[in-house]
Amino acid sequence: MRRRTLLQRLMYATGIAAASTLPYGFGRLATPEVQADPRTHLRPPGALKDDDAFNAACIGCGLCGEVCPPRCIRFYRREGGYRVNTPYINPEEKACTLCAKCMEACPTEALTETPRNEIDMGIAQIDRSACYPWVDRGICGACVSICPLGERAIGFKYWNQYQPVVKSECVGCGLCVEVCPHPSLPIRIVERSQGTVAPHRL
Amino acid sequence: MHATRKPFFLWRHLNKLRWLTLATVFSMLVLLPFLHVYQTYVAAHAYDLLAPQEQELYDTMEALTAPFVTDPAEDLDAVKGNTWSGNLFGLKLSDPLAALSQVAAGMNLYTPFLLTALIPVVFTLLFGRFYCGWICPASFLYELNSNFAILLRRIGLSTGHRKLDRRFKYLVLGAGLVLSMLTGSVIVAAIYPPAVLGREIYYAVALGGFGAGAVFFAATMLFDLMVAQRGFCRYLCPGGALYSLLGRYRLVRVQRVVENCNDCAKCNAICEFGLDPLRDGFGQECNNCAACIAVCPTDALTFEIRPSDIAYQGPGHLGKRYQHRQRRETPPEVEATA
Numbered sequence: 001m002r003r004r005t006l007l008q009r010l011m012y013a014t015g016i017a018a019a020s021t022l023p024y025g026f027g028r029l030a031t032p033e034v035q036a037d038p039r040t041h042l043r044p045p046g047a048l049k050d051d052d053a054f055n056a057a058c059i060g061c062g063l064c065g066e067v068c069p070p071r072c073i074r075f076y077r078r079e080g081g082y083r084v085n086t087p088y089i090n091p092e093e094k095a096c097t098l099c100a101k102c103m104e105a106c107p108t109e110a111l112t113e114t115p116r117n118e119i120d121m122g123i124a125q126i127d128r129s130a131c132y133p134w135v136d137r138g139i140c141g142a143c144v145s146i147c148p149l150g151e152r153a154i155g156f157k158y159w160n161q162y163q164p165v166v167k168s169e170c171v172g173c174g175l176c177v178e179v180c181p182h183p184s185l186p187i188r189i190v191e192r193s194q195g196t197v198a199p200h201r202l
Numbered sequence: 203m204h205a206t207r208k209p210f211f212l213w214r215h216l217n218k219l220r221w222l223t224l225a226t227v228f229s230m231l232v233l234l235p236f237l238h239v240y241q242t243y244v245a246a247h248a249y250d251l252l253a254p255q256e257q258e259l260y261d262t263m264e265a266l267t268a269p270f271v272t273d274p275a276e277d278l279d280a281v282k283g284n285t286w287s288g289n290l291f292g293l294k295l296s297d298p299l300a301a302l303s304q305v306a307a308g309m310n311l312y313t314p315f316l317l318t319a320l321i322p323v324v325f326t327l328l329f330g331r332f333y334c335g336w337i338c339p340a341s342f343l344y345e346l347n348s349n350f351a352i353l354l355r356r357i358g359l360s361t362g363h364r365k366l367d368r369r370f371k372y373l374v375l376g377a378g379l380v381l382s383m384l385t386g387s388v389i390v391a392a393i394y395p396p397a398v399l400g401r402e403i404y405y406a407v408a409l410g411g412f413g414a415g416a417v418f419f420a421a422t423m424l425f426d427l428m429v430a431q432r433g434f435c436r437y438l439c440p441g442g443a444l445y446s447l448l449g450r451y452r453l454v455r456v457q458r459v460v461e462n463c464n465d466c467a468k469c470n471a472i473c474e475f476g477l478d479p480l481r482d483g484f485g486q487e488c489n490n491c492a493a494c495i496a497v498c499p500t501d502a503l504t505f506e507i508r509p510s511d512i513a514y515q516g517p518g519h520l521g522k523r524y525q526h527r528q529r530r531e532t533p534p535e536v537e538a539t540a
Contacts, residue, residue, distance in 0.1 A: 023374060
């Protein structure tokens with residue numbers, strides 16, 4: 001009999017504890033997980049490299065977006081899953097200008113102030129089978145002329161005026177992606193380890 | 203003979219000041235995203251593209267914030283953000299709940315961030331749940347919502363007035379911290395109404411379209427209408443739980459002056475949180491909103507500086523119960539002197 005009342009109480013307590021997670025469950029249900037394309041979901045400059053650490057540090061206040069002059073910082077919303085309300089940048093729509101205001105504004109360590117040369121949002125990668133100058137379909141150079149880091153990050157191939165080549169000092173701000181005139185965007189921001197030239201499967 | 207202690211005459215007007223603060227905070231929450239949008243126009247040298255009213259708004263805010271920034275290009279950056287975390291004229295402030303849940307999620311202490319929550323914590327230790335009554339932008343809408351409930355009742359619809367257990371919100375706070383730890387993300391932010399509201403207004407104004415939080419907020423409004431008045435704040439809000447705990451030994455409290463009280467119970471009727479000022483039942487949930495002081499017809503409620511509530515003082519001295527009892531007890535003395 002005593003064991004029974006103990007069990008009942010235990011079940012009651014478990015029920016209440018489970019009920020207290022209901023609001024969180026409701027919040028989580030409203031934001032299902034969707035696989036985000038990493039090329040269109042870059043973290044803002046100065047973000048912690050480890051994405052789990054970033055999620056733990058970011059409180060979702062939106063300050064980085066609110067100070068961003070080009071308004072390039074977006075937020076994971078209904079599709080965010082556990083990343084909901086954390087910031088990202090889609091360079092295909094609007095790219096970062098490396099003004100560093102978000103890093104100053106961030107109250108937590110999610111975005112830490114980083115010198116411009118040490119920012120690591122990724123690296124630009126060029127698909128040489130689509131880029132206009134690389135397939136001899138005309139002259140362009142848009143990516144080279146927009147780059148805020150200039151010759152250190154992207155330049156032209158030796159002896160050729162217009163075939164762009166990404167160098168290792170590229171920080172992955174994505175301005176080249178924003179201005180690229182080719183509809184398939186042969187330049188994109190990828191993980192640094194994936195290199196600056198798109199691999200080709202033959 | 204009695205009614206010697208009168209509360210300071212301004213206390214009964216505090217409620218108006220409170221509504222002014224709530225409305226200011228809420229309107230800032232709407233205006234700041236707009237200003238951010240104008241800022242991008244101005245940064246692009248397209249000031250002329252703003253409508254005259256927008257230019258006026260921009261110029262006013264620029265004049266207000268100019269003393270706080272060094273670089274004119276950063277005008278308006280001195281006031282940014284929302285109540286979850288923001289920059290108020292150069293002073294970075296964060297919600298204590300944001301600090302706590304971020305510590306739980308990341309399992310490390312990042313001092314610069316924790317320091318931004320210091321001022322709110324100190325104020326909460328002094329004034330208790332004042333954030334809920336005086337600043338919280340969600341409170342503003344919830345109070346309007348409970349006024350709307352009064353209208354609904356007047357046209358004959360019934361609204362919820364269930365009594366749940368007030369301690370449930372502490373469990374919600376605990377569950378939020380544990381879940382933050384387990385999932386490694388600040389999950390409390392998804393259900394804490396002021397954070398949700400601040401963020402959703404920003405999304406709607408500056409980025410176009412609401413996120414998932416808007417649905418959640420609408421659900422809490424319905425909860426308040428259908429289950430209990432201010433039900434979310436009283437029974438579920440993790441922030442309310444944290445401030446109640448921090449404000450348990452607050453120094454500034456609303457207290458009853460028993461000599462002036464006539465047992466009319468208007469204070470109990472006006473109290474949004476369903477507390478019991480009539481029987482000295484303030485407790486840690488009182489948010490010092492001063493609505494009961496404003497409604498008291500006999501000046502029987504006032505602010506006192508003491509670390510705990512006065513125990514039940516009996517019926518009010520101007521009320522019938524007290525006077526009956528007095529008459530029953532005094533006649534022998536009266537006869538003896540006569």
